[in-house]
Amino acid sequence: MTLPDLNLLFALDVLLAEGSVARAARRLRLSPSAMSRTLARLRDATGDPLLVRAGRGLVATPRAEELRRQVGTVVQDAEALLRPVRLLDLSRLDRIFTLRTNEGFVEEFGPRLVARVGVDAPGVRLRFAPKSDKDMMSLRDAAIDLEVGVAGETGPEVRIQALFRDRFIAAVREGHPLGEGVVTPERYAAGRHVSVSRRGRERGPIDEALSALGLQRTVVCMVSGFSAALAMARASDLIASVPERHTEGARAGMHSFALPVATMEVTISMLWHPRLDADPAQRWLRERVREVCSASRRTINAT
Template sequence: MPDLNLLVTLDVLLAEGSVAAAARRLCLSPSAMSRALARLRETTGDPLLVRAGRGLVPTPRAVELREQVSRLVQEATAVLRPVQSVDMAQVERTFTLRTSEEFVENVGPALLARIAKEAPGVRLRFINKTDKASVLLREGSVDLETGVVDPAASPEVLTQALFRDRLVGVVRSGHPLSQGEVTVERYASGQHVYVSRRGQARGQIDDVLETQGLTRQINTIVAGFATAIALARDTDLIASVPERYTVHQREGLHTFVLPLALPTFTVAMLWHPRLDADLAHRWLRGCLREVCALQRVQSPLP
């Protein structure tokens, strides 16, 4: 297979018309450049540069190659040069985002408006996130995910925080917990709907209640917060949901601070390193980060 590095050498030799000048330009010794010229002659089967008086002149084959070689070297250089910018207004591309329905409902409108303004050729495809496995990112069928980062997540996945959130309680208007102080005893004694994408029967709230000698009654287990809120709206069930990215689904319901010492949690975006330097993907990550930073929870809760 031909040594493609010889293309650069040939380009400089044909441009300079001198072994010594080409050697200086490529920071090579004259003898090294002479050896390179010998290899080029052997590879092309043509003398390329021949002596005429005190200088060298190109052969007809060299003249024929000069423009083609120059173009190839320029194109190869452009391919290997880092891309500095991308005109998103000209990009035609579909990004697949794996996230929760609640996240799409809360963040989606602002994100889509931003994309329509800056990159009308970009389309978002949202798919529901049912687990925390990173296999779809690794396979490339998903471009970006959002969610609470699992400490056991694959170390090859890159993450960046979007916002912090906390759990709050939600009940229908007129529910007993919509009146008076919500103590931990009143909260625990009610009937609850629990959200678990993995189908588990208990979670962090139950662990904290247990340390206080209390147990809550979980009547229903669902896979998403939107479903839990919908059930709380029309039943006596108590839903415990993220405050920030369920804000638009809790209209007409009573929301209260949980009477438990629960830590806040961070919602992040996740992507595979193969897309880290992709400028269009980097732009999308920037849009999502800025949209989340601009949104604020409109809540009277402390």
């Protein structure tokens, strides 16, 4: 009985991840014709076309989608078996780790993370990349070590671990009329609001919740970040609705209260490529992120 060529697993992993013979060839440093021959061998081995032409591109067959969920783990395990075990000497570790996240996470958790990392590994530097780099930098090509945020649609090759849940609250300056008494949906909606939207959207989940009660808030300005929204609310009578845990420090000296309408909580997670699973330095970094995120648990009481 002829044994299968296990090298095909690595090619299959890259082909299914890229969905393109040309891009897979570049990643594996092969010529397009050599990559096409490899795809032909994979088709013979699996008895399935795997990638079929659709317009100018290729789409995965149902069998390929099934294999995509398995081959990444197999390749990762194989790489871990062949990687020499090394003890991590944090005192000598000299690396730059790139974390992609939003400004709220950097402002609230960044200083504690830098301090915590510095205790163990003074030679490590952290680079916080903005979410605007999402199209230019990816987990797959090693431009990003770790991403922190709300996990959207991700491929099977991405690892996800929840860090904490966050909810939206409202913040106003000290002495604001909403600082006293019960904040009803009507009182909240009647105020003047500053909203946060990186894409310039005028409506969001809070507006939908108010609309279900027959209410509409007046948004007089929009900004792209929570810090800017809080700065404006601190210096005026505007109401800023912001995530609680992401803005704990930025809201110091302001009056915060629970929203008088129900909105969904969001789960903040960290995401990384499975090729980094077994790397001792990467595992140490992820543990420090978890540690820092679990340190603060203060909440705002409902009114």
